[in-house]
Amino acid sequence: MEKPKLRLVIPKDEISLKIKELSEKIDKDFDEEPIVFIATLKGAFMFASDLLKHIKNPNVEVDFVRVKSYGLSDKSSGKVELIKDIEIPVEGKNVIIVEDIVDTGLTLKFLYERLKALKPKTLKVCALIDKKERREVDIPVDYIGFEVEKGFLVGYGLDFAEKYRHLSEVYEMVKDE
Template identity: 40%
Template sequence: MRASDIEADLTEVLCTEDEIHAKLGELARRIEADYEGRDLLLVGVLKGAIMVMADLARELERHVQTDWMAVSSYGAGTVSSGVVRILKDLDSDLSGRHVLIVEDIIDSGLTLSWLLSNLRTRGAASVEICALFRKPEALKVHVDVKYVGFDIPNKFVVGYGLDFAEKYRNLRDVGVLAPHVYS
């Protein structure tokens, strides 16, 4: 689905599919250089990071392992509650591993801060973050993010894995959801 297919649901398009893929290519080159000679485990955060994780992994010109974790602080709302629940834990042992958390978006930072702390207690050699989008104005806690694709305004966005009530994840672009859709 493209933004032009749902124009009435969006107030603007922030990033096109082509811009997203170009940025993931840039991030992949940096990650390859930073992790040269080291095994890398990509940990995708479900469900939002599905598109980011898949496309980032395909951009990497090296072997990587992947695993998934599902945590939630949103429910069906549009604002993070800050209360984190593990819905699916990792299958991998992190002891001595270099872990790169792959996220779709950093909003308040509360969920990611909790996740970062949680994974670091599992004995990983290193834990870093790659987020395609970050909302600097929405941050409630500081989170060190090694790789950021785009800083975006503090607006409710959908597409490329980002959803509202499980809709819009398959939108190829990222756009601002019109208030009439969620009001």
């Protein structure tokens, strides 16, 4: 298999600066009110880890959920599957979903509606990347790191067929013309 070409889209220093900004906004919005951060696996693990390192609020809980809609393709299947559910009760709590990327919006909408049904006090979304090119459903994103117009992105948790997650920057996979 030929190695795909990668074009740098978001360098690590920009990611670091943006994460600090996002954490400051979240700290300001919630002061020291308790927050449950729910990170989506596998894609948001790096982003969530770095974001939480900068949160100053001492009243933080962390949980993980795993949903999938891509499989080994670069296109969403349109079918969202819950692989791992949350374990922390969220009723009456401030909840922030931490997402790597909002693309079609289908996965996030599924997760958002599922968590909303559990009656949290507030439900917010923090996404590293908001990419509207293939958006199919409207979903609110309260904290946005970067808006990227188009392209299939990998790195910093984002993958293609489980590869490239380990990269410390975000790249676009470029097809040969």
